Amino acid sequence: MAIIQKNIWTIFYILLTSAFVFLGIVSYAKWNSIHEKYATDQTNLVKLVSNATHSLFLTQEMMLNILGDQIVKDNDPRILDDLLLINPSVVAFGFVDPQGNYLYTSSNFDKTKRPNLRSQAITKDSFDYTLTQNKMVLGRTYFIAGSGRWGIPIRKTVYDDFAQPIGVMTAGLGIEGAFKIYTENLSLGDYNTVTLIRDHDQFVQFQSSNHETPKNLYEAPLANHFLHNIIESITQKYNISAEEIKQKSEIFDVEMAHNDGRSVQLALKYDPRYELWILSEVEHSQIVRDFIQNFILYVLTLIIVHTVLFFLFKLIANAENKRRKDLIFQATHDSLTQLPNRSYLQQCMKDRIYDGAPSFSLFYLDMDHFKNINDSFGHHFGDLVLIEFSKRLLRVVPKESIVIRQGGDEFIILSYLANDDALLAHAQTIMDEISQPYHIKQFNFVIGASIGIAKYPEHGESLDMLLRASDIAMYEAKKYKNSVRLFVPFMQEGYLNRVNVEQMLRKALTKNELYMAYQPQMDNHGNLYGVEALVRWQSEELGLVPPDKFIPIAEASGLMPHLGHFIINTTLQEMKALQVELGVAFQTSINISIKQFMEAHFLEKLTKEIELAKLAHVSLCLEITESLFIEDIDYILPLLEKIRDMGLHISMDDFGTGYSSLSILRKLPIDELKIDKSFVDTILNDITAEKMVQNIITIGKNFDLYILAEGVETKEQETVLRNLGCDRFQGYLYAKPLAYDALKVFLERQQKN
Secondary structure: OHHHHHHHHHHHHHHHHHHHHHHHHHHHHHHHHHHHHHHHHHHHHHHHHHHHHHHHHHHHHHHHHHHHHHHHHHOOOHHHHHHHHHOOOEEEEEEEOOOOOEEEEOOOOOOOOOOOOOOOHHHHHHHHHHOOOOOOEEOOOEEEOOOOEEEEEEEEEEEOOOOOEEEEEEEEEEHHHHOHHHHHHOOOOOOEEEEEEEOOOOOEEEEEOOOOOOHHHHOOOOOHHHHHHHHHHHHHHHOOOHHHHHHHOOOEEEEEEOOOOOEEEEEEEEEOOOOEEEEEEEEHHHHHHHHHHHHHHHHHHHHHHHHHHHHHHHHHHHHHHHHHHHHHHHHHEOOOOOOEOHHHHHHHHHHOOOOOOOOEEEEEEEEOOHHHHHHHHOHHHHHHHHHHHHHHHHHHOOOOOEEEEEEOOEEEEEEOOOOHHHHHHHHHHHHHHHOOOEEEOOEEEOOOEEEEEEEEOOOOOOHHHHHHHHHHHHHHHHOOOOOEEEOOOOHHHHHHHHHHHHHHHHHHHHOOOEEEEEEEEEOOOOOEEEEEEEEEEEEOOOEEEOHHHHHHHHHHHOOHHHHHHHHHHHHHHHHHHHHHHHOOOOEEEEEOOHHHHOOOOHHHHHHHHHHHHOOOOOEEEEEEEHHHHHOOHHHHHHHHHHHHHOOOEEEEEEEOOOOOOHHHHHHOOOOEEEEOHHHHHOOOOOHHHHHHHHHHHHHHHHOOOEEEEEOOOOHHHHHHHHHHOOOEEEOOOOOOOEOHHHHHHHHHHHHHO
């Protein structure tokens, strides 16, 4: 079934992948198509504008030829007024001698404003150039204030029979009249401009667009590099020279970026007769917008189609998944009680037994005298009792626990409870529930059970070992009927186990199985002020060995000095390296056991370790427990005074659980009191614990000590502790004990915050 379901989704993902590939291909083709469309539209537009402009100027040139010859022949300017009536695109006519003086003008030309064309900077160059040409020459476009129109001066030299210039026929060509036909109807849109540019001085002759033409457009030439950059881009694309571009008189298109950052697609053509560049520009952003509109349509289509396909495939997959789950349920659950069966137990062990797995417990339950019910009342009544029995188990076990029918009248409960007292208390709760009378039809049954408990990994590291251990405990419980027993290995077995741990610990000190973890400690403002160094043992054979298991063995076997040296040396070296690398300074707390304190030359060895580490930037705090003071107090106190004189801090761990008295506390040279986790755990629902914490804080404040609460796991606990005056906090609320690299990441995140 899983293969079928996998194949169904494989088909869907193949279709989805194919659709994305097709979307990419279609989008790429559409992108090229849009580019090509805009390029074609611009080419056609430039061609149309070029032809229309050339025809217009050619017509005007012929008119100026005729007018000039007629003026010279008849010496009568009235013909100029007659021609104005039939040529509305012309603003005014005039005839100028070679020195630039107006001889004749149309009557609408203000006679008081007849400037000499050779004395005006705006007209001198083009007028002089006209005297050297046999073709019409265009002057600089200007705004004709009298008519409110933009005009282009057009000039044509009139020669005598000896090819000597007699004068220059000139006229003002109104742009709105002359170019109206395509400025209104042929623009591609707001994103498009068509510009006529004079080649020899880069002045704009005319610009066609949907926008109002600014007056300063014609007053100054374009930047020198404007046309140069365009022509250079064309020469690179088509591998031709600038002269060839002019000679071929073809339309060239290219994409480029202007110096002002605008990216454009343009088409360009040169009119050699009138020395004009015809340029069409389209903003590249318009092409992108056009493409995005199409692309969004494609994407929406793909989303809609594949959403429909997804729900169709999901419907099929859900049907197959339900069928598969039903079959798995049948294979892994008891058909009578609907509880998981032995097959399920085998499978779920894979998720519970692995390297570093958390501890859990296995309860083995066997119903007492159940066989009598089957024998006396039949299996039907026995089945009903089993069903009711399983329901009662489910009512009393925590949600995270698993109840399994092992077979017959045997049941198994998997629980994450690990504490012996908690296990026995929970087992008693189960016993109380299942021992209540069973009302089955007209009969009442009173059934007891025997429970055996085994713990992982303490009593076994495999399912078989745990079942064997719990089964042994259950049969021990059966000796007393309706009772509970926790598996306890024989004393010899316990001794051998301790020897085994000791031997492995000796090897661990040389095989680098031990490492340090560091739990952050926060101040009242939520900032890190220190870490507590905690030794960890990851054994190749035992897995993760808790400190409370191997440290007592180390103390009893004489390994503590060696282990203590490892803890101090490793901690100092790592914290030195970390603080130097990150450029931070914080306090490092190290737990010192009784055996270390009582060791000869402890202080000299500690001083040497600190000097070797060169811990100039590390504030070191030694944590001691109250149990230390049941040893030789007269020996301990001077030693603590020397430690304080070295500039080190001293913290009393687990205060309130041991042997301290106020008189001893008054004598101790300590800096900090640590509130034991047992008080913090119950502070929210145990008024006695809260008062105890309040008293500890009050005592500490009276002695000018900092107060640190360990085991803080919730915001509510933190709030209560803050309100009670606690200064520092440590616990899972802020971070678990972290390995070196994880602590580095934690500190880097703290720095960013």
